[in-house]
Amino acid sequence: MISETPDVIAATGQASMVDRLYDSVMNIYRNHTFRVTIQAIITVWAVITFTFFLIRLMPGNPIDVLVEQIMVAEGIPYQDAYDRVAASFDFDPDASAIDQYFDWFSDVLRLDLGTSITSPGTRVVDEIARFLPWTLFAVGTGLLVSFVLGIVLGMMMAYYRNSPLDHILSLFASFMTGIPNYIWGLLIVIVLGIQFNLFNVGALRGTYDVSTTPGFNLPFIKSAFEHAFLPIVTYVVSTLGGWMLNMKSSTMSVLNDDYVNVAEARGLKDSRIITAYVGRNAALPLFTQLTISIGFVLGSGVVIEEIFVYWGLGHYLFASITTRDYTSMQGVFVILVITVVFANLIADLTYGFLDPRVRVSGQK
Amino acid sequence: MNKRTLLTIAMVVAVALLAFAPLQAQDGAVLNVAWPYTVPPTGHFNTFAANGMVLGQYQDLHEPPLAVLLWASGEYEGMAADSFGWDADGNYVVTLVDGVTWSDGSAMTADDLMATFNLFRLRGDAVWASLTGIEKVDDMTVKFVMDAPSSLAERLILITNLRPASVYGDLADRAAMLEPGDEWDALLAELTEFRPEVPVSGGPYKIDPASITEANLMMDLNPGGFASDIQNFDQVRVWNGETEVVTPLVANEELWYITHGIPPTTEEAFSSQGIDIVRSGMNNGPGLYVNFAVYPLNLVEVRQAIAYAIDREQNGFVSLGESGVAVEYMDGMSDGLSEAWLSDETLDSLNTYSYDPDKATELLTSVGFSKNDDGVWVDDQGNTLSFELTFPQEFADWSAAAENVTAQLNDFGFDITARGVPFQQHPQEVYDGNFQMAIRNWGLGDPIPARSYLEAYNRYNGQGEVAGEAGSVGIGFDNNVSYSGGEINVFDVSNESAQGVDHDVQAALVTELAVSYNELLPAIPLWERYTNNALNRNFLSLPDVSDPTFANFGGGADNWMTYFILTGQVAPAS
Secondary structure: OOOOOHHHHHHHHHHHHHHHHHHHHHHHHHOHHHHHHHHHHHHHHHHHHHHHHHHHOOOOOHHHHHHHHHHHHHOOOHHHHHHHHHHHOOOOOOOOHHHHHHHHHHHHHOOOOOEOOOOOOOEHHHHHHHHHHHHHHHHHHHHHHHHHHHHHHHHHHHHOOOOHHHHHHHHHHHHHHHOOHHHHHHHHHHHHHHHOOOOOOOOOOOOOOOOOOOOOOHHHHHHHHHHHHHHHHHHHHHHHHHHHHHHHHHHHHHHOOHHHHHHHHOOOOHHHHHHHHHHHHHHHHHHHHHHHHHHHHOOOOHHHHHHOOOOOHHHHHHHHHHOOOHHHHHHHHHHHHHHHHHHHHHHHHHHHHHOHHHHHHHHO | OOHHHHHHHHHHHHHHHHHOOOOOOOOOOEEEEEOOOOOOOOOEOOOOOOOEOOOHHHHHHHOOEOEEEEOOOOEEEEOOEEEEEEOOOOOEEEEEOOOOEOOOOOEOOHHHHHHHHHHHHHHOOHHHHOEEEEEEEEOOEEEEEEOOOEHHHHHHHHOOEOOOHHHHHHHHHHHHOOOOOHHHHHHHHHHHHOOOOOOOOOOOEEEOHHHOOOOEEEEEEOOOOOOHHHOOOOEEEEEOOOHHHHHHHHHOOOOOEEOOOOOHHHHHHHHHOOOEEEOOEOOEEEEEEEOOOOOOOOOHHHHHHHHHHOOHHHHHHHHHHHHEEEOOOOOOOOHHHHHHHOOHHHHHHOOOOOOOHHHHHHHHHHOOOEEOOOOOEEOOOOOEOEEEEEEEOOOHHHHHHHHHHHHHHHHHOOEEEEEEEOOOOHHHHHHOOOOOEEEEEEEOOOOOHHHHHHHHHHHOOOHHHOOOOOOOOOOOOOOEEEEOOEEEEHHHHHHHHOOEOOHHHHHHHHHHHHHHHHHHOOEEEOEEEEOOEEEOOOOEEOOOOOOHHHHOOOOOOOOHHHHHHHOOOOEEOO
């Protein structure tokens, strides 16, 4: 019998503690949710760091841009305009980008996105809070309506494939998909608004009627919907075709599956087959697309918001880029990056809940 | 899909359509104009700071100017200033109109003038380059103290829009006590971050903060404000947006007057609707700049040949239609300023560089250039005349001018490649001398000729150093020039021509500048930009376009529309 010395026992105990710690760490790391969350955080950091430096590599700077604007608008000499702008901005175009980055990033970690360069003293968070809800409302509603309509029409196309209805809807969907949203926006304003005078172009501008009181009251909600109507219509018509064609394709592949044939053989009602068997399974891949699309919602409205003078985050980003307002731009990109990355993360994490096959497969 | 599903979809669509009831604008006695602005919180009511809700020339309606220059006569007409002029000591004295009140109830007095100019000093405005101090003489009068009288200083004083001491007085009083240093910088930061809760107006209209949306804002009549008793409108609606945004509103007749530059096709559409297009010279336009460090562009014969080889009328018309008016006198300032400042004899002596390819050929041949087998000009060192021409790509009219110049010069035998550059970057490349040929502005929208000349001799010729671009050379033109009138430093003469108040002395200096520019062509003016303001007289009654006031520049200070409003000459059409 070999007895162990206290040193050996202690060493063995330490080793087992290290092993346990290692196992614990590895278990945490092997946890899918933890791992993808960490990856998402690293991705966010990498992208916002990259965009920080990319933004500063853009030609021009906030001072130059405003100097040109003032000169053109007021007809004053360069020196006068420059003096005025330089005195107004707390911005040094010659400052080190590295120093600016560390200053900015330490603020971001404290959830402070800084202040606007071109409107000194105005917090970027306040500006984003001013514009973000309207983009979420208009683009989000448009996306939702377009998704639901696309699912329904896509299923109809698949069910009545090769029928005149399918041919007409397919042509319609291809046509809609081929025209960019800003063309739809211009057509709506010029043709419907000016040529046919179906609505008052000016009165529908803005996000709501200032005679109403913002809050949960009918006049304000009605006003908000009225003002958002044209942007929403534009978002719907410009994205509907894509959902329709995707849903048609997805549905057709599902229609060939055995369980659908079995369901029909069992004599189940069409409505039940459509909703519980075909629709649910065909829509699953599109749901992933929808989740990812939500991430892109925030940045997709730049031109539409300009055309309809419906100012949301897209307009704010556009104005920030035009004036080279670095902190404002950076603030928007932080929001966009976080939204896109975490929308993907949510899609990744929730797919198992929507599709039992994935969940079961994961358990095995 | 069964009938119930289809019916549900149809009902959803119908409800959505019913919810959308077309809104109607309520137009009583409301004047509809436009200017781009930024909504709060980015936009604010501090008109000393960037993004303040100034509203361009419509600032005159809430912060009245001291005076307006009538360009046709060269005389100032007092607005908030009741009297103004030089005293025996060469200082400038301004007395305000009595009986005007700001919208917060305070009286408009000399304190407002003191506050305005003390904050100009803190901000580093150019007027303080001429001033040594300001003194309150009495409740309504302020003396602007300066070492020597200057017509430039007079202009900078009189075009000032007055701000209320009740809002800015505290900051201004503290500024008056300071000299540049840490406290000064801290106060400047405080000024730029200052956010008045409400706009205070001393003009005929006041901004209604509750009305501000990204679509438009309302300015209500401001009883007690300057000229408020002679207004014919109860409100002014300022529509927000740039050209592409306001164009549908003009077409829809919701907007009656815009100063935005519009393309020729839009002009035609507006004209067919019965909307007037009002054109006023803007004293500037695109010009062709060359880098004097690039041989042989530094040769005057080459620049003159280029001037002869370009059909400027064609260039102006393809770029901006009837608002692109070819420059005639080619002397560095607008034709209107030339006729105002130069004698007939001098005007007759100027070379107009009328389109003449043969003359251009003769000039190039005279310096030993010839064409090669490909029909491209080759200089005396054996190099083809191959250059890159850059231009700000977002400016549609300048882009068109650049493309047309390139085509015309290539037809003549040059080998030029045009390249668009983002508008934020393009001036920097010129400041840095990082170009061969470039389209930038000649002249400036200001009636003082010196300011036009300083664009070529200062801004684009090394001023980049001031703008933090140390070592910049710009176009590299030697300001010590020799011409038929002798040897002068054009930068110095430009500055001198804006000093003093003796018009004859100034005119003599301006003549030197004009003649030397015409001979040496430091830049080649292409065309003068005229405004193409859309004015719908179906809704607006104001003087006929033959009124000399329309000679005033259509944007910035001295705007004719705000002059007509301040003098009660704009009314609803009957």
